[in-house]
Amino acid sequence: MKMPTPDAAIVARRREIADHLQRLLAPESVIASDEERRVYESDGLTAYRQPPLIAVLPSSTAEVSAVLAYCQVEGIKIVPRGAGTSLSGGALPLADAITLGLGKLNRVLEIDLPNRTVTVQPGVTNLGITRAVEHAGFYYAPDPSSQIACTIGGNIAENSGGVHCLKYGLTTNNVLGLEFVLMNGEVVRLGGKHLDAGGYDLMGVLTGSEGLLGVVTEVTVRVLPKPSHLKAMMIGFPTSEQAGECVARVIAGGIIPAGMEMMDKPAIHAAEAFVHVGYPLDVGALLIIELDGPECEIDAYMVRIEAIAGECSAVSCRVSRSEAERLGFWAGRKAAFPAVGRISPDYYCMDGTIPRRRLAEVLARMEALSAQYGLKVANVFHAGDGNLHPLILYDANQPGELERCEEFGAEILKLCVEVGGVLTGEHGVGVEKRDLMPAMFDEHDLDHQMRLKCAFDPDHLLNPGKVFPQLRRCAELGRMHVHHGELPFPDLERF
Numbered sequence: 001m002k003m004p005t006p007d008a009a010i011v012a013r014r015r016e017i018a019d020h021l022q023r024l025l026a027p028e029s030v031i032a033s034d035e036e037r038r039v040y041e042s043d044g045l046t047a048y049r050q051p052p053l054i055a056v057l058p059s060s061t062a063e064v065s066a067v068l069a070y071c072q073v074e075g076i077k078i079v080p081r082g083a084g085t086s087l088s089g090g091a092l093p094l095a096d097a098i099t100l101g102l103g104k105l106n107r108v109l110e111i112d113l114p115n116r117t118v119t120v121q122p123g124v125t126n127l128g129i130t131r132a133v134e135h136a137g138f139y140y141a142p143d144p145s146s147q148i149a150c151t152i153g154g155n156i157a158e159n160s161g162g163v164h165c166l167k168y169g170l171t172t173n174n175v176l177g178l179e180f181v182l183m184n185g186e187v188v189r190l191g192g193k194h195l196d197a198g199g200y201d202l203m204g205v206l207t208g209s210e211g212l213l214g215v216v217t218e219v220t221v222r223v224l225p226k227p228s229h230l231k232a233m234m235i236g237f238p239t240s241e242q243a244g245e246c247v248a249r250v251i252a253g254g255i256i257p258a259g260m261e262m263m264d265k266p267a268i269h270a271a272e273a274f275v276h277v278g279y280p281l282d283v284g285a286l287l288i289i290e291l292d293g294p295e296c297e298i299d300a301y302m303v304r305i306e307a308i309a310g311e312c313s314a315v316s317c318r319v320s321r322s323e324a325e326r327l328g329f330w331a332g333r334k335a336a337f338p339a340v341g342r343i344s345p346d347y348y349c350m351d352g353t354i355p356r357r358r359l360a361e362v363l364a365r366m367e368a369l370s371a372q373y374g375l376k377v378a379n380v381f382h383a384g385d386g387n388l389h390p391l392i393l394y395d396a397n398q399p400g401e402l403e404r405c406e407e408f409g410a411e412i413l414k415l416c417v418e419v420g421g422v423l424t425g426e427h428g429v430g431v432e433k434r435d436l437m438p439a440m441f442d443e444h445d446l447d448h449q450m451r452l453k454c455a456f457d458p459d460h461l462l463n464p465g466k467v468f469p470q471l472r473r474c475a476e477l478g479r480m481h482v483h484h485g486e487l488p489f490p491d492l493e494r495f
């Protein structure tokens, strides 16, 4: 994976730049020593590492604005960072860029229950929002498995999802207002507490923009009343294909569960060995299905789901009889990533989305690819959304194994696109899927996306090297013409 060549002149100015930043922020908020910069060298995609030029930790919107305005004038790149749990390398530092950590902006600013909104700074964790309102019987629905650590700013940037997004929508469906800072330091506010705003849907543009358009400094989200009842079912199947078929049939039957997750055999065994919650070890795949709402509705849906599962050759079905048991069903699913981390030296978490009705076929083709590449896969994913998370098991210490794993992962994502799906469901493109973007978008599509980027950040200083497979000057958009085999702008780096 190639990143843009660092600007040696900027790297040489590290000390001078750090001195200037210490005049904009508290001195302890500027991190320039070799040892301390190393703390920021990676995010959740640990296969790639690079200490930043400098890391800064602003404490207010005004400080974020001052840092960005200075960097715009000096031509210094910025990589925004929340908790660094991105699985696509979105927060991977660059040697000539400042990592802008938003962790100190961690205050809940307003709880407005009559409007059912909460306004927070971007460094508040996803779970922190629910914690702030649960005393009043409310919660924030999008729930990434990383919710104990990941920040709402990172969730906005990645348009993050989670178990409950099947019924309640992704981050983009739950954000009502944003404050963000443009690269030139200008502070912009979008939306508020109302449901919709006039004009272009700029909030939709910002949500999922992976830190390439602006730095989010304040967020207003919708919170929901906690459902009166919750029950979970755990249904075992001989094969993943049969479980996949059941998912498609439940949704086609008009039932939208609160969550519908699948684990295959390797994932079930890893999770059970880690959390000991009584997952069946003799099945090939497990569906965990949660239903919420009035008890009579839940019970009626459960009867129908059990019947559909029977038609798909289910071999076991357990329904939670208490809140503790329901949480137990979820404990293994929520801990599945670290659990798989115990059975393999390394794993690579992929994230592609497919139409639900192709689930069984794609799982079968992935198994064939696993044999072809000689690398095992554990599957644990948001089955109801068709959002796959194959975890490819590998050993980075074995020469060539990371490269084989990357090739295998690329094949899986191309397969997702081939069957009518997309490259990412919730983890973003980052650096991980950057070079696969042409598998999904042609040059004109990418040009249009780049025009949007140019409208926000014409000098490409915000998070460069991410999402776009080629660096392009805003001026050359639409004018790429290869003449006698010679590319225009030969000095422009292409990767």
Ligand SMILES: Cc1cc2nc3c(=O)[nH]c(=O)nc-3n(C[C@H](O)[C@H](O)[C@H](O)COP(=O)(O)OP(=O)(O)OC[C@H]3O[C@@H](n4cnc5c(N)ncnc54)[C@H](O)[C@@H]3O)c2cc1C
Pocket (backbone or CB within 6 Å): 043, 044, 079, 080, 081, 082, 083, 084, 085, 086, 087, 089, 090, 091, 102, 122, 143, 144, 145, 146, 149, 150, 151, 152, 153, 154, 155, 156, 157, 158, 159, 160, 161, 162, 163, 210, 211, 212, 214, 215, 216, 217, 337, 338, 426, 427, 463
């Ligand atoms: C164990 C584990 C489980 C996970 N499970 C899920 C899951 O179920 N669903 C899911 O969707 N994701 C999941 N993730 C991925 C990750 O947690 C999410 O992408 C999360 O939203 C990242 O938040 P963060 O605060 O860690 O952001 P970071 O990793 O720090 O940054 C992510 C991206 O956001 C940008 N960014 C961060 N803050 C801001 C800001 N304030 N303004 C502008 N840009 C910003 C960064 O530049 C980067 O591009 C998981 C990760 C792990 C490690």
